[in-house]
Amino acid sequence: QVQLVESGGGLVRAGGSLSLSCAASGRTFSSAAMSWFRQTPGKEREFVAGIIWDDGRTFYADSVKGRFTISGDSAKNTVYLQMNSLKPEDTGIYYCAALRGGNVYYQNLYDYWGQGTQVTVSS
Numbered sequence: 001q002v003q004l005v006e007s008g009g010g011l012v013r014a015g016g017s018l019s020l021s022c023a024a025s026g027r028t029f030s031s032a033a034m035s036w037f038r039q040t041p042g043k044e045r046e047f048v049a050g051i052i053w054d055d056g057r058t059f060y061a062d063s064v065k066g067r068f069t070i071s072g073d074s075a076k077n078t079v080y081l082q083m084n085s086l087k088p089e090d091t092g093i094y095y096c097a098a099l100r101g102g103n104v105y106y107q108n109l110y111d112y113w114g115q116g117t118q119v120t121v122s123s
Contacts, residue, residue: 002112003078004096009117015103016121017084019099022096022114023078029112031098034079035059037107038119044117048094049081058102066091074115094119095108 008020020036043109050059053074060068067086072079079096091114102109 001091002029002098004098004112004114005042006094006114006117009094009119010031011120011122012086012095014086014121014123016086017082018086018119019121020083020117021106022079022081022094024098024112025038029077029098030100031074031077031101032101033104034077035097035104035110036070036079036081037095038090038092039095039116040089042090044098045107046096050099051079052104057121060066078085083119086119088121088123090119091121092119 003026006022036048037045038048039045047069051070069082073092095113095116097110098112099110
């Protein structure tokens with residue numbers, strides 16, 4: 001069984017920074033990409049950022065471009081999300097997910113999900 005475990009969430013003031021981590025454990029698997037999604041209050045879960053391992057391409061939601069940076073280690077199926085200039089609207093539960101193939105934006109294609117970590121940004 002594969003488990004993805006997020007860490008690094010917490011409470012921060014607007015304008016501050018947080019760094020999230022996600023590590024895989026359990027059965028060995030190969031992923032083509034890993035991403036971060038979030039569910040903010042009153043909204044459906046949405047794509048935040050993704051990274052494709054074979055060429056290192058990264059993708060971001062428009063709302064986080066220039067503020068968030070995704071990185072990771074494909075050999076360890078580990079992914080990070082550096083979040084800077086945080087805004088109250090970034091508040092939500094952040095999930096990491098692993099994809100064996102397909103479009104990184106489509107969450108229904110992901111094979112493995114973490115339990116989520118809470119990020120709260122106060123104004």
